[in-house]
Amino acid sequence: VTPTVGIVGGGQLARMLLPAAARLDLAVTLLADPSDSAVPFCRDVVPGIPDAQGLRRLAERCEVMTVEHELVDLEVLAELQAAGTEVRPSPAALGVAVDKVRQHELLGDAGVPTAPWAVATTSGEIDAFAIDHGWSLVLKRPRGGYDGRGVFVVSDREQAAAVLTEVAGPLLVEPALPIECELAVLVARRPGGELVVYDPAETVQADGMCREVLLPAPIDAALAAEARDVARTAAMTVGSVGVLSVELFVVDGHVVLNELAARPHNGGHPTIEGAVTSQFENHLRAVADLPLGNPAVRAPTAMVNVVGEARDPRERLAVALEIDDVAIHLYGKAYRRGRKLGHVTAVGPDLSQARDRAGRAAALLMRGSAG
């Protein structure tokens, strides 16, 4: 009755999709490495990588295919789609989501506010942009960047030239903006166009990596409405199916586009406990073309990532579980400094108290003390 869903990837996003699949009784097949985070909780795993062979083998085992990361061969996905496998989001939508330049072109044309931007492959092009907009600049690789990788802040032409030497190919150039905060707005969209927009979440970054998420973002209602409108426009323009995460900067009290991810997203993890319907359940409902669930926030919710620091968080699980009223999520990944290994969510009664509880539990997991 419901389709078998093939998920490309076996990371923590797949791991968190599985309980929602169980509730809805969706059959799931993963294309994953046997050591991946989600594998212990899925019976049907195609071992492999998302190359042509792996994707074809997954396609043979499912009726609908979705992705939990962007490192996928889109040409092969397009072939599989042409051969009859439903690919949701479509290869075309994924093509936009993996390319910051195409996002800026396409969404800018659709009226989504962007910072001034250009594409540069030479020092001269960067200099020309700096003459109009001043230094400092942010140079971004159009593809493959995440958690701060592929993003370079440069304050003069020498630094810019050094980046050009290091990075082959064109760069997206933007002014270094006076960012007030960063938002993530999730949109779940079905093949026929039905969509739901979550409340904006504030994503708090350190060293380019998301450290905390506050849901709803503590911003005024007008700005929240602006962010939701932009996210809805982005999802309709891209034609995404499943969850699209629209990441925005707030500059001078208004949103501008940062980037997109066409999958569940770290900024949406608080929805597991904090929203009527989680991003994971709504991703699957959208991908399986089932009616979408209410995205409303139940109560102010804070999430703190557990990033590898002084110790393996598994060693301190028993201590962290002493903190009352938090949801600890460990991803089963090998400990490495700087690696996201889990997250902690706390719901209510207000953002401040939720943030305190989640932060204390995460600190115990990361450092062994809450100080």
Add this chain to the structure above:
Amino acid sequence: VTPTVGIVGGGQLARMLLPAAARLDLAVTLLADPSDSAVPFCRDVVPGIPDAQGLRRLAERCEVMTVEHELVDLEVLAELQAAGTEVRPSPAALGVAVDKVRQHELLGDAGVPTAPWAVATTSGEIDAFAIDHGWSLVLKRPRGGYDGRGVFVVSDREQAAAVLTEVAGPLLVEPALPIECELAVLVARRPGGELVVYDPAETVQADGMCREVLLPAPIDAALAAEARDVARTAAMTVGSVGVLSVELFVVDGHVVLNELAARPHNGGHPTIEGAVTSQFENHLRAVADLPLGNPAVRAPTAMVNVVGEARDPRERLAVALEIDDVAIHLYGKAYRRGRKLGHVTAVGPDLSQARDRAGRAAALLMRGSAG
């Protein structure tokens, strides 16, 4: 750091334990039939039945063993425990939980209120009990009964004799009580004795099968406290580890013992969405000897079972998902009339509204209409 947990059984209780295991990063191995409900969501499955061979193979793969049903060879479990596998709950505790006569003896001695009861193997013994307590009587098989099976209400000696003919072995005999309502009180208990007691839930039965659960039970505070005290006493007396479900009748405004289950229980399903910590997470925390989570109820919660009626609930999933703010849980079991195939939970704002929402979604799944 945390032990590998072997679960005897692959039904819906195991299926609902798995997401909690994933969050806590507990490795899980199931002893299950490949067609069982939980198998699609667990990588490491020992295919088999809980006979000596199956249990021994599971023991080789885990450090702690627990059960999700009672149909287990307790002598083999005791051997495995003696050989070094932690069995939680212990075979001794399971031995009490599977035998209604032993429950009445042991808990009665510990001060848990019971109805008048006797053990009878002959018509004469039943008659003698009826002379003291009058007809009608309830005759119960001490072992193996569930969902109303093994329970017989008889109104005279002929009916009693017919049951004796049908059922081999002794029966637990009780008066047919004027039951005001039925309660389930869950206690999660660690090996060292730390325990938490959930608020009593009301379980609403039809044809001997649980149909609805209301959490907290709509009873006065004194009765709720009495029920919690009885459940705590039961857990301490039995020496259970993991979740013990203490099922009680309310008669003349006070509780009397119905029966025990030494595992997560249908009466605890509302805790997934409605309590700070679900029965499934606390079962695993107890079994893995980790600190227990807060059992407090977040908001009034209603659960309605999805029992096989006119159609396979999977056929009507899309329709039922149109009901706002319900959590639909399907168990992936083949459709059969009268079989529990899933449940629907709704949280808040009050029991009446939650019951209405959950009931409408369950009706759509069972019958295709909410009427």
